[in-house]
Amino acid sequence: MRVGIGILGGGVVGGSLARRLLDDRAAIAEKTGLDLELIKVAIRDLERPRLFPSAYATNNLDEVVDDPDVALVVELMGGLEPAGSMVLRALMAGKPVVTANKELVAAQGPALFDAAASKGVSLLFEAAVGGGIPLIRPLTESLAGEKLTRVIGIVNGTTNYILTAMDEAGSRYGVALEEAQRLGFAEADPTADVGGGDAAAKATILAGLAFGVWVGSEGVYRQGIDGLDLRDLAFARQLGYVVKLLCMAESRPEGVSVRVHPTLVPRTHPLASIRGATNAVFLEGPAIGQLLFSGPGAGGEPTATAVLGDVIDAARELLAGAQVAPRILLGDRAVADFGLVPSRWYIRLEVSDAPGVLAAIAGVFGEEGVSIASVWQEGRGDEATLILITHEAEERAHIRAVVRLETLEVVKQVASTIRVLADES
Amino acid sequence: MRVGIGILGGGVVGGSLARRLLDDRAAIAEKTGLDLELIKVAIRDLERPRLFPSAYATNNLDEVVDDPDVALVVELMGGLEPAGSMVLRALMAGKPVVTANKELVAAQGPALFDAAASKGVSLLFEAAVGGGIPLIRPLTESLAGEKLTRVIGIVNGTTNYILTAMDEAGSRYGVALEEAQRLGFAEADPTADVGGGDAAAKATILAGLAFGVWVGSEGVYRQGIDGLDLRDLAFARQLGYVVKLLCMAESRPEGVSVRVHPTLVPRTHPLASIRGATNAVFLEGPAIGQLLFSGPGAGGEPTATAVLGDVIDAARELLAGAQVAPRILLGDRAVADFGLVPSRWYIRLEVSDAPGVLAAIAGVFGEEGVSIASVWQEGRGDEATLILITHEAEERAHIRAVVRLETLEVVKQVASTIRVLADES
Numbered sequence: 001m002r003v004g005i006g007i008l009g010g011g012v013v014g015g016s017l018a019r020r021l022l023d024d025r026a027a028i029a030e031k032t033g034l035d036l037e038l039i040k041v042a043i044r045d046l047e048r049p050r051l052f053p054s055a056y057a058t059n060n061l062d063e064v065v066d067d068p069d070v071a072l073v074v075e076l077m078g079g080l081e082p083a084g085s086m087v088l089r090a091l092m093a094g095k096p097v098v099t100a101n102k103e104l105v106a107a108q109g110p111a112l113f114d115a116a117a118s119k120g121v122s123l124l125f126e127a128a129v130g131g132g133i134p135l136i137r138p139l140t141e142s143l144a145g146e147k148l149t150r151v152i153g154i155v156n157g158t159t160n161y162i163l164t165a166m167d168e169a170g171s172r173y174g175v176a177l178e179e180a181q182r183l184g185f186a187e188a189d190p191t192a193d194v195g196g197g198d199a200a201a202k203a204t205i206l207a208g209l210a211f212g213v214w215v216g217s218e219g220v221y222r223q224g225i226d227g228l229d230l231r232d233l234a235f236a237r238q239l240g241y242v243v244k245l246l247c248m249a250e251s252r253p254e255g256v257s258v259r260v261h262p263t264l265v266p267r268t269h270p271l272a273s274i275r276g277a278t279n280a281v282f283l284e285g286p287a288i289g290q291l292l293f294s295g296p297g298a299g300g301e302p303t304a305t306a307v308l309g310d311v312i313d314a315a316r317e318l319l320a321g322a323q324v325a326p327r328i329l330l331g332d333r334a335v336a337d338f339g340l341v342p343s344r345w346y347i348r349l350e351v352s353d354a355p356g357v358l359a360a361i362a363g364v365f366g367e368e369g370v371s372i373a374s375v376w377q378e379g380r381g382d383e384a385t386l387i388l389i390t391h392e393a394e395e396r397a398h399i400r401a402v403v404r405l406e407t408l409e410v411v412k413q414v415a416s417t418i419r420v421l422a423d424e425s
Numbered sequence: 426m427r428v429g430i431g432i433l434g435g436g437v438v439g440g441s442l443a444r445r446l447l448d449d450r451a452a453i454a455e456k457t458g459l460d461l462e463l464i465k466v467a468i469r470d471l472e473r474p475r476l477f478p479s480a481y482a483t484n485n486l487d488e489v490v491d492d493p494d495v496a497l498v499v500e501l502m503g504g505l506e507p508a509g510s511m512v513l514r515a516l517m518a519g520k521p522v523v524t525a526n527k528e529l530v531a532a533q534g535p536a537l538f539d540a541a542a543s544k545g546v547s548l549l550f551e552a553a554v555g556g557g558i559p560l561i562r563p564l565t566e567s568l569a570g571e572k573l574t575r576v577i578g579i580v581n582g583t584t585n586y587i588l589t590a591m592d593e594a595g596s597r598y599g600v601a602l603e604e605a606q607r608l609g610f611a612e613a614d615p616t617a618d619v620g621g622g623d624a625a626a627k628a629t630i631l632a633g634l635a636f637g638v639w640v641g642s643e644g645v646y647r648q649g650i651d652g653l654d655l656r657d658l659a660f661a662r663q664l665g666y667v668v669k670l671l672c673m674a675e676s677r678p679e680g681v682s683v684r685v686h687p688t689l690v691p692r693t694h695p696l697a698s699i700r701g702a703t704n705a706v707f708l709e710g711p712a713i714g715q716l717l718f719s720g721p722g723a724g725g726e727p728t729a730t731a732v733l734g735d736v737i738d739a740a741r742e743l744l745a746g747a748q749v750a751p752r753i754l755l756g757d758r759a760v761a762d763f764g765l766v767p768s769r770w771y772i773r774l775e776v777s778d779a780p781g782v783l784a785a786i787a788g789v790f791g792e793e794g795v796s797i798a799s800v801w802q803e804g805r806g807d808e809a810t811l812i813l814i815t816h817e818a819e820e821r822a823h824i825r826a827v828v829r830l831e832t833l834e835v836v837k838q839v840a841s842t843i844r845v846l847a848d849e850s
Contacts, residue, residue: 020570020712031637031754032569126567132713134559134567142551142559144457145445145733212456270719273698287445287730288557291720294695301712308570320745329456 002035003315006070009077010043012300015051075099096314100127106201124310132302133295150284151249155202157277157297158193159245161185195224196260207249207258212331221259255334264420339396344420350413353384357410368401427460428740431495434502435468437725440476500524521739525552531626549735557727558720564634575709576674580627582702582722583618584670586610620649624685632674632683637756646684680759689845764821769845775838778809793826
């Protein structure tokens, strides 16, 4: 049972996939009963050396999508356009599509799901979140009967690599970033990674699958790691925490909250031990308790493996003549107002070491309804630093308290604020 | 689109499932588009209180399987019979079956898969391994394109609970077992758990899915934790290891090796941090590197969640009128001769502390081709203990060396031998 495959994009992932379709054709057929035949790969530059024979290459995207021998389209170009138009065209032609494009799925997911459903074909995107870690299928199938409460992930390998280097080697942010770039863990322009944009797209997808609400990257509260000070990582370490860039999606009575920000994670939490470029996703629900998935979040080979799993699934459906993969059903749940979401904060203050300082500071927090969990002083006299960790309180109460702290005479500077992972919701 | 569900077995898992089908019917319909209607639950004793209304109860298994309103059968009785006959009868009647019965799947998997395939219906068993952890779907679908090399799992919560208590609280085996029984983590008759039989059934299933070879529980080399001495856990701790009952399935040039035995795991390995009744499975392959899945390995609610995910999948297929879930295709790969499989050993010897002891012992290992990685002596004189850890060598060479050690005059006793986790294969 032959299925012709066309690939859009022949870079690291597309090249790996093309090579594996060619090299492993017999092995895949033996394991799955499917004969997957590579038909064409669309690439931008026909001159660059590739991982697959040039006979398969074309620089014309239409030629791949429109080829009658191509029954299934794999989109690995990335970016919104022309990827989005090509995916839509393939779906409207009744061809199932597999993509690893988190930016596209986050931005246009619901419209693309509708298009796929209208034609009765699948749009699969396992590789869009967590690279080689199977996440989409467990979320949409294995856990279809669970009312998940919270999804917490380390879904960006670049930032986790940088934060691990800062924590373990004591490297400053700029030094760690340069090393990550030198070793290929960060792009020349690292903005999308270090600014949290990449994680926000993935958070949109995870929240959509877990809670049926598509917030879009714009609806995600987002803070990157580019402003992090090594001193805060050192204080965090002394207090038993490690700083991670977490994406968090939470189902709350007032709605679904989706956010990406640096977070103090207790060293005893399973996510604290996720080092380097590894990704991990932690799922919580009343029936399943806590599940952890971890593995390689990026890289050509792991990502191509996830794409190939989707290709095999989509080919099975195509041959069965039925769409069985779960449709992504979106409900009408509200997105929670971020100001009302409870959080815990770590706050570092540069203060005058004078009598009554703590009383003044504690007074502000008390008036704003924020309760202080612990206080820790470093240094004396003019160089005194105060570290506070608060109990859970609404974001807006924290913000009001911090704004008021800055007006206190005894507070020289609110040097930094970082959120702290709250216990199980 | 209504699908009638019949359940065989109304205990902890069956009762949870029945209650959720009733309580969450509208929520499941909203999330999946499927109307799952509970028809009947077969239980042994109609008098015992249950988690669901007695109107659904019957003590006649046939009545559930043969009911024309029951389109999908869930088998949660456990054991080989009458579960096996009932599953087969449902499949032959063209009804998809979901089961959590690892014993049945391990023993009769291939025959049941054939029966399901002959009728074009699915036999799903996500809950049979790893309770609430999604494993079967990732293995058979997401990783369908990967040539896995090794699967290592902590798949029995009872033994991991006991080993954690021995390691952390320094409890002896018997004390830890009694505590586990008192808290409901171990059965009154713990044989299947502590003897490794439960883990062997799960190892059979994992190896079958990963490598296409069904060894059956009898084909699994099996050693339980009932013989473990607290002293060895203490020595292991001092040497940087923790003892875990691991199931391991490995694809080797000479065939597939499947085994269950206590294993020294380096404290830095992700499996070392899996505590208490938690389960975890670690997958290795050339493209994906290493993946870790962890979560609740047992318990009514987590297991019912996994079963419900399968029920939703099977109902989707039923309504689509097509079998899309991957068939389990078994190949003809050989099972490796256990004696030829390489392993590392920890060996504790009671010796006379006389000159030349180590030379005599090292001589035996050298002659059998086993290289010693480290030696550590505890105590002096008549009370001397020698701990050896070897490099990788064939099982049969280790066994020959240990048999010969027992004949040495300087060796009073080979007090214990435990295998050591080898690095990535």
